[in-house]
Amino acid sequence: MADILVLYYSQNGAVREMAQLVARGVEMVDGATARLRTVPKVSAVCEATGPDIPASGAPYAELKDMEDCAGLALGSPTRFGNMAAPLKYFLDGTTSLWLKGALVGKPAAVFTSTGSMHGGQETTLLSMMLPLLHHGMLIVGLPYSEPELASTSTGGTPYGASHVAGAAGDQPISEAEKKLCIALGKRLAETALKLS
Template sequence: MTEILVLYYSQGGAVKEMAQLIARGVESVAGAQARLRTVPKVSANCEATEPDLPTTGAPYASLQDLQQCAGLAMGSPTRFGNMAAPMKYFLDGTSGLWLKGALIGKPAAVFTSSGSMHGGNETTLLTMMIPLMHHGMLLLGLPYSEPQLGVTKTGGTPYGASHVGGAMDDQPISDDEKKLCLALGKRLAETALKLQ
């Protein structure tokens, strides 16, 4: 099985739901399997603040998860046009993998959720790509052959899947956003299989 790591941080639940949809998209491709992983919260001092094992949901990601995967989908809520601190904290600890070139040539995609239509979704997706480029990963977006990109009134970008949750994160993931998450997972899995 070709394993795709779906790595996410979620605070309000939308990014977690997107991760699950992307995992479904991955697993719609014969020969591909998704591995869902999350990262713990961090304190203002940039230290992990949660127990070693989460009480619910996906297990915490390890560097081994990254090294073993054939592809990566990475998601975070938008924080001032950038990824949330817990995801950045996790990525800052991957220099050992960078030194070994462990991620070079693997396909990667990104996804995010924000509180408003102009809340920084696209800049978050772009800034999430930067560390992946330093790792030598091959970045995938969503092509305009995905019809939802042309009609969505909520989230969805060519840079990756996105969701607009509203100020209180009370807007459910729209049908267009769901289809784009599924499409991103499928595209990532198909690309990983071709590269292998």
């Protein structure tokens, strides 16, 4: 079984929902299974501590989740055209995996949610690709053979799945965005199986 790690940070729930859709796409592929994981918030207060286990949703990721996966889908909301700090903080702690080449040759895909159509979707997706490329991962995007990619008036890029949440974060994930999340998960799982 190819274990695909769907690792994300979500503040208002849109990226969490996208992660679940990506996982659904992974699970559509025979021989693949999805493992949903998240990362905790980062605090500027030195004494702040949070629970070791989140109150709800996916468990927190551990380095072993990354090391053991056959592929990785990485998701984050956009923060000024970049991935959110909690996800970056987690990735900054993966040096031990880099030193032993634990992720070299594994496929990876990225997804994001932004407040506006031009809120930095592509730059956020590219920012998430950078540490994955340093780890030697193989980036999987969305081809234009996915019909929604060419017709969507909401989110969707060849770099990865995306969602336009609106300034208040209250826009639901569109049907085209849902299909592209599922397609991304499916493509990642198929690629992982071909590479294994």
